Amino acid sequence: MAWLAMGPAKGRDVDAAELRLRFSASLDRARRELVDATERGEGGRTALASHAECIDGIIRELVAQARLQTRTPLAVFAVGGYGRKSQFLYSDIDLLVVFGGAIGRPEERFVKALLHPLWDLRFQVGHHVREHADFHEPDTTNPEYLLALMDLRPLAGDRDLIDRLDGSMKASAPAWRPRILDALITLTDQRHSEFDDTLYQLEPDVKDGPGALRDVWATRLLLRLGGDRRGGVRGASPDRLRDAEEFLMRIRSGLHVDAGRNVNVLSYELQEKAVDRLRYGGPDMRRRVEALMTDYFKDARSVTRALGRVRRAAVPPAPTPIRLIGENLMWVVEGITFADAAKAAAAPAEWMRLFEASVSRNVRVADDALALIERELQKHAYEPEVFHPTADHRQRILQFMRPRPGLSARLSEMRDCGLLGAIFPELNEISCRVTRDFYHKYSVDEHTLLAVRNVERQLNNPRFGPILREIRNPELLVLALLYHDVGKAREGDHSIVGAEMAEGMIARLRLDEAARQTIDFLIRHHLKMSRIAFRRDTEEPEVVRQFASLFSTEEHLKLLLLLTLCDVGAVSPDTLTTWKEELLWRLYVDAYNQMTLGYGDDIINRDEALVAALQANRPQDIPEQEMAIFLEGLPRRYLILFSHDAIYRHVRLSRDIRPNEAHFFLENNAEVWELTVVSLDKPFLFSNICGVLAYFGMDILRGHALTSLAGLAVDVFQFADTDGFFARNSQGRKEFDRRLDDVVSGRTDVTSLLKSKEDSVLTRRSLVRRTPVVYFDTAHSQRYTVLELVADDAPGLLYRVSRVISDHGIDVDLVLISTEGQKAIDVFHITRGGAKLTEDDEASLKADLEGMLQGPAD
CATH class of the missing domain: 3.30.460.10 (Beta Polymerase, domain 2)
Structure with missing residues (x-):
């Protein structure tokens, strides 16, 4: 043997x-x-x-x-x-x-x-x-x-x-092949879904991500299983695949060396090490990293395209009769293609017919047609006007941009073969461009196309679909989304720069003045709605009034809502939470009411009617006098912030309350929890509650602090149990109640409690510590000074900030919390003695906040 x-x-x-x-x-x-x-x-x-x-x-x-x-x-x-x-x-x-x-x-x-x-x-x-x-x-x-x-x-x-x-x-190969093929496709699809089916990750997994090493292996295995029987690898040479694999291997080897373990994610930190090892030159680290990531995306795209081709060849769809569907177009088993390739190559102005026919049927463009366009664009330096020389051609492009299922997929095909950048050359500046802000998950161009995909998804949304269908020219929304981030390729405010860059596209398509104003408005203000919804008290009439004053028409408000929704949703799979979607919706409704129903100052005039309705509908266990005493001195906005049922609950919580005692109510609504604390007002009350929430690892989304003339404090917090404390602990609610009661009553010092917690928590640090920003806004609110704080996110941050505020004798009436990657953006609506802060108050508070944020956490 x-x-x-x-x-x-x-x-x-x-x-x-x-x-x-x-x-x-x-x-x-x-x-x-x-x-x-x-x-x-x-x-x-x-x-x-x-x-x-x-x-x-x-x-x-x-x-x-x-x-x-x-x-x-x-x-x-x-x-x-x-x-x-x-x-x-x-x-x-x-x-x-x-x-x-x-x-x-x-x-x-x-x-x-x-x-x-x-x-x-x-x-x-x-x-x-x-x-x-x-x-x-x-x-x-x-x-x-x-x-x-x-x-x-x-x-x-x-x-x-x-x-x-x-x-x-x-x-046994004949029996093995179909099972292996099924296993390969199933596992590949599952793996890709974990990355939102896109290779354009800013921190890509070079082993498992789309276009990464596993896809190289999957491509070769599909070829062995029959993926080349029908010319499935046209346009993707073995040498190109081999070169891409070599590049990915060298990157992955570097990750293992740098991390000292089996790490395969090319993180921001490891990207900086990779550019040194692979000898990327450039004037600064940002440019060198961008060059590395551009090469990565190009190679990953080559792998993805090769995998797609061999997959379609290995598992062909059911035979379809060849059908002529228009001038020089036919529908074949692989998709929509040109009937006469030579004729198509000589007529670039007609290429958009291919994509219009494809999107109208929600069928992909065939590989051979995409390869033809890519070859011709590499041979010729066409001016953009070549693709739309007449009014009919320009109208065809606008028609193509109307939201429909499959639009983003066709735009992606146009991007990958080069046609999108040929028609809209400004988009070439964001091709494979990275934004290293620890917030966005995808390259700028992929984020843009994902935002368009989100427009498609709104078509069947019961809340936003009807608004989208009301838009007279929805193609302008898509054009604005394509250009909303192009300014990131240049210096300056990218919203303003992007609006200026879009002027070239507007001129080439010869859009009328109304269309120009709409696109310009949407690009210039594409961040406005999210900033107000997530960082301002949208329940305050003045905030809504100022926001509504941006719009000349209701159509612009609807368009900005849809653009914001789709833009935020394309940042990462987890960014647009149900909570944020609700905040955008509320701001839209309030602004719409402001524009159409006189909502705003009239709310104050309706207060007496609101109180009368509250009294008329009160339960039998709440006497009229008790309700009147409870409401006395609370801000009028309280009647707008809370439902009748919530207000009646607050009244009951206020009964028989003694000093150093708190009555509270905790309820859960999907992903958001709401905590209501009623007690007699005293220093540091709001701060101490923040500390308890921080101790249990809760992410505070919004906080209201209201005080009556009788000294009754009503503090309401909305928060997310991100770590799943309540879900994991059967006695979690009881423990939470006990800790909260001990802190509010003064039996437990929250600072000591948090210190013990922080010593045992491994917190995430950014690569470069962020210089904190403390900013005061006195224009947006008639009643409050608005304090906006930007700093590194950390456990207990809101507690430490609110404690400094309380040390200054300043009252917190409302807190809005937002987190972008590792950056915390907290907005406080504050007063001293019921009035806005003076300049001296602001200067003193700013100095102490900056000192606390730049020093070690206490």
């Missing part, structure tokens, strides 16, 4: 300790060589294969030693990435052990003798143990294992068994 690569027989008697030392020395040398190659920017396939071959030698000797444990024929294989010799510094090694007969105790001893020394060498080992008979039919219960078998590489064992296993798998 032939034995594969066993090494010298005398190696079987070597002392285990001596063997381990020799293996360690060999492995250390191989790892140093891989690290050195990586530091030179050469940690690609050659260096990785050399690393794998060192491990091969160790495993072969271990198999030779362990072979004495059993007489059963056996073979050991490398599988997965190790099977492909893509062995990164801290990657797992995956092994398959196959026995020619039944597995008993001797075979189990062999496996232990093989694996234990590998574990001693600190390898992470994934292993499968099978009998040869298991390979007659595919194991469909474990799709990951099924796919790993596609990269079998024999390391050691009986040659006869290896040959028989190879024969078994070839004989």
Whole structure:
């Protein structure tokens, strides 16, 4: 019986300790060589294969030693990435052990003798143990294992068994292929969905993300499974795929070296190290990182396109009769394409017909048509007007931009083949552009197209769909979204710069003055609505009045609502929460009422009617006099902020309240919790409640603090239980109530409580500590001074800030909280003695806040 690569027989008697030392020395040398190659920017396939071959030698000797444990024929294989010799510094090694007969105790001893020394060498080992008979039919219960078998590489064992296993798998290949294909496609789709199906991540996963190394492997496997039978790789040469893989490998090798472990996310911090290692030049770090990420996106896009082509070739749709659907257009199984390629190449002005026909049927554009356009654009430097030389052509572009299912997908195809940038050259400046703000998740151009996708999704939204359908010219919304962030490519306020850059597009399309004003307005003010909704007290009439004064028409208000909704939703999958959507909706409704129903100052005139309605509908357990006493001195906005049921609950909470006592009510509404605390007013009350919420890890979304003339304080907080404290702890509500009562009553010092908590919490730090910004706004509110604070987010931040405010004898009436990545933006509506702050008050408070924020957390 032939034995594969066993090494010298005398190696079987070597002392285990001596063997381990020799293996360690060999492995250390191989790892140093891989690290050195990586530091030179050469940690690609050659260096990785050399690393794998060192491990091969160790495993072969271990198999030779362990072979004495059993007489059963056996073979050991490398599988997965190790099977492909893509062995990164801290990657797992995956092994398959196959026995020619039944597995008993001797075979189990062999496996232990093989694996234990590998574990001693600190390898992470994934292993499968099978009998040869298991390979007659595919194991469909474990799709990951099924796919790993596609990269079998024999390391050691009986040659006869290896040959028989190879024969078994070839004989059963027809049965294996459909199952492998199904497993590959299913796992690929699941993996892509974790990244919102886009490769344009600002911190991409170079192993698992769309367009990353797993997609390179998936592309090659699909080719082996039949993905090239119908020319599925046209436009994606093997050399291009190989070059992209080499680049991705070198990046991933660097991540392992820098992190000292199996890390595959190219984070902001590691991007800066990668540009040094890969020798990217540039005037500053930002430009160098942008150059790196541009190359990454281009290579990932090449991989994605190749994968898409071979996937469609490997799993073709049902045959469709070829249909002519317009001038030089036909609908084939692959999608919409040109009937006469030569005629199409000579008529770039007609290319938009292809995409209009595609979006109107919600069918993709065929690969050959996209490849033709890409080739022609690379050969010719067309001016934008070439694509819309007549009024009919310009109207066709506007018609194409009307929101429909599939519009963003067609725009993505246009982007990838170069046509979108040819028609709208300003968009080329944001192609693959990164924004390193710890807030956005995608490149600027991908964020833009995702925002357009969000417009499509509003079509069936029961709340926003009717508004979108009321818009007379919704194509202007799409054009504004395409240009809303182009200004990020240049210096200055990107809203203003973007509006100026859009003028070229407006002129080329010869839009009328009304359309120009609409697009200009939406781009210039595209941040306005979110800033007011998330950072200002939109329940205050003056805020709503000033916001409503921006708009000359109701149409502009509706358009800005939709643009804001789609823009915020495209920042990351988690940015547009139900809470934020509700805040935008409320601001829209209030502004609409302000414009159409005289909402604003009239609210004050309706106060008596509101009180009368409150009294008329009060429950029997609340006497009229008790209601009147409770309301006396509370701000009139209280009647607008809270429902009748909430106000009646507040009245009941205020009963029989004594000094150093608090009555509170906690309720949950989907992802938002609301805490109402009623007590006799005293210093630091608001701050102490903030401290308790911080202690339990709650993210405060909004806070109201109202005080009556009788000294009764009503504090209402809306917060999110981000860490799931209540869900994870059956007694969580009771513990929360007890802590809150102890702090408000003065039995527990909240500062000491928070200190013990913070000492045990591992907080996230930004790469560069942010200089805090403290800003006072006296224009937006007639009654309050608005304090806006921007600082590094940290546990207990709101408590520390509100405590400084209380130290100055200043009252907090409302807090709006927003977090953008690692940046906290907290907005306080404050007064002293019922009036706005003086300039001296502001200066003193600002100095103490900045001192607290720049110093260590107490």
